[in-house]
Amino acid sequence: MARPLDHRKRAELLAGVVAYIAAHGLAELSLRPLAAALGTSSRMLIYYFETKEKLLVQALTTQRPDLAAVFADITEPAQLRARLTGFFDLNSGGAGADSVRVLLQVLGAACAPDSPYQDYANAAIATFITELAAALRRTRLAEDPEVVATLLVSALRGIIQDRVITGDTARTGRAAQTLIDAVLPAR
Template sequence: MARPLDHAKRAELLHGVVEYIAANGLAELSLRPLAAAIGTSSRMLIYYFDTKEELLVQALATQRPDIAALFADIADASALRECLTDFFESSLSGDGATSVRVLLQVLGAACAPGSPYARYAHDAIATFVAELSAALRRVDISDDTEAVATLLISGLRGVIQDRLITGDVARTARAAQRLIEQSIH
């Protein structure tokens, strides 16, 4: 009889996987070094998650912010600008930075034909566009809200990536602020 899954251990493994990807990258991820780094075996990772791809998709799912909650209380353009500015800054520090580093790697990997991350990346972007579009409609942005949401999401993602690569806080903060202000007026 198979032993039941230890859900606390599973959650601990997922957290370790995210930390490992943030520190070591996704491109050449191998189960043995990953397992050793998080204190388990590759056999146990397969036991808990079946495949490396499923392990990574589940680890990523633990990092997805609640985008609906992020924009739920937005009632005016000023609050939306402030919310996006706060989201930008929180994406670059603490747990937010870990999640963003991992997400940026997944988005890059999702571009490859047949990528196992394509569905996850598509869903993450679609959710963000839908929720931000709804917030834009609530604050009476008369432009094409999907296009404005896409511009904001893609633009901020690029500015975040720029900051993570260059470390230029002042320039990237100005760029993010300008993008937000010009998109939500």
């Protein structure tokens, strides 16, 4: 008879996974070193999560911001510009930096044929575009909100990736602000 899952332990494991992958990378991720760093065994990780890929997806899911809440109260163009700038700053060097570093690796891995990360990546991108497009509709800033949201999400993700790789916060910060100002001009 299988013993019941210890949900507290499971949550602790998930909390440590993102920081570990941010520090060590996804490409060479192996369960044994990950388990050792988390103070458990690879067998226990499989018991809790079934596969390495499911473990990673579940860890990222716990880190995903509530994008509906991020954009829900926006009704004015200036609010949207400020919220996007704040979101960029937070997720490119603030508290969310580890999650973003791992997310960028997962998005890259999702490009491979039959990647186990494709569903997660599709959902992450679709959620961001849907919520940003809804805010664009409310502010009446775009004739085609989905296209403008796609442009912003994709370009900001590229600028964040640039910042993660180069560490150049000044240039990438100016680039993000230039993008936001160009795509969402003040009225």
